Amino acid sequence: DQQVKQNSPSLSVQEGRISILNCDYTNSMFDYFLWYKKYPAEGPTFLISISSIKDKNEDGRFTVFLNKSAKHLSLHIVPSQPGDSAVYFCAASASGNTGKLIFGQGTTLQVKP
Amino acid sequence: DSGVTQTPKHLITATGQRVTLRCSPRSGDLSVYWYQQSLDQGLQFLIQYYNGEERAKGNILERFSAQQFPDLHSELNLSSLELGDSALYFCASSAGTHTEAFFGQGTRLTVV
Numbered sequence: 424d425q426q427v428k429q430n431s432p433s434l435s436v437q438e439g440r441i442s443i444l445n446c447d448y449t450n451s452m453f454d455y456f457l458w459y460k461k462y463p464a465e466g467p468t469f470l471i472s473i474s475s476i477k478d479k480n481e482d483g484r485f486t487v488f489l490n491k492s493a494k495h496l497s498l499h500i501v502p503s504q505p506g507d508s509a510v511y512f513c514a515a516s517a518s519g520n521t522g523k524l525i526f527g528q529g530t531t532l533q534v535k536p
Numbered sequence: 537d538s539g540v541t542q543t544p545k546h547l548i549t550a551t552g553q554r555v556t557l558r559c560s561p562r563s564g565d566l567s568v569y570w571y572q573q574s575l576d577q578g579l580q581f582l583i584q585y586y587n588g589e590e591r592a593k594g595n596i597l598e599r600f601s602a603q604q605f606p607d608l609h610s611e612l613n614l615s616s617l618e619l620g621d622s623a624l625y626f627c628a629s630s631a632g633t634h635t636e637a638f639f640g641q642g643t644r645l646t647v648v
Contacts, residue, residue, distance in 0.1 A: 427578075429578075454634075455634045457636060459639075464641075465641055465642075466538060466540070466542075466626055466628075466639035466640050466641045466642050467579070467626070467639045468538070468639070469636040469637070469638065472636060474634070512578065512579065516633070516634060518634075521567075521584055521586070521591045521592040521633065522567055522569075522584070522630055522632065522633035522634065522635070522637070523569060523581050523584050523592050523594065524569070524579075524581070524628075524637060525581065526571075526578045526579040526580075526581075527578055528577065528578040529578055
């Protein structure tokens with residue numbers, strides 16, 4: 424049972440343009456969402472998070488949008504840079520839970536110069 | 537540098553063997569999580585410890601076990617290894633719930 428889904432295995436964008444990565448979830452108990460970036464041979468690195476009481480959170484070039492009714496979140500990267508090329512994981516945590524994160528399958532982003 | 541240290545980085549062993557993966561969490565973090573990433577898969581939650589006690593269990597095989605010691609470092613023990621256990625094993629730590637978890641660089645286990 425895949426509670427967090429990233430339906431696009433890969434995405435390719437031109438440098439300077441916007442990258443939009445999508446994530447869907449099924450568990451209505453999830454109330455905290457995170458995005459991680461992962462380079463080869465490294466561990467995931469935290470990027471940005473959002474609580475379910477918000478619908479948007481921004482940090483520099485990264486913005487996460489949450490649509491609770493659709494159980495959907497997205498990560499926008501503007502402008503995209505070649506160094507952003509990595510695998511991006513969406514993760515979710517449920518209230519009253521232990522803090523464990525449930526991850527999606529990941530989306531490989533390639534930003535072309 | 538996330539502050540989470542995992543050793544060893546690489547491990548090659550034969551089927552049927554037993555290995556121990558080690559994790560030192562960030563200073564002050566009481567929670568330690570273990571995740572498995574098989575080829576082209578997402579990160580699968582295995583188990584969580586909080587201040588020495590098991591807090592949550594995921595899809596962890598009975599052949600696998602873990603513990604967290606008084607100094608808060610954690611070990612993941614994998615026994616009777618099979619070819620399908622070949623994967624990246626990540627440790628993460630966090631200060632509490634609803635905060636980001638910080639990941640180590642992982643241990644790449646290859647079972648031959």
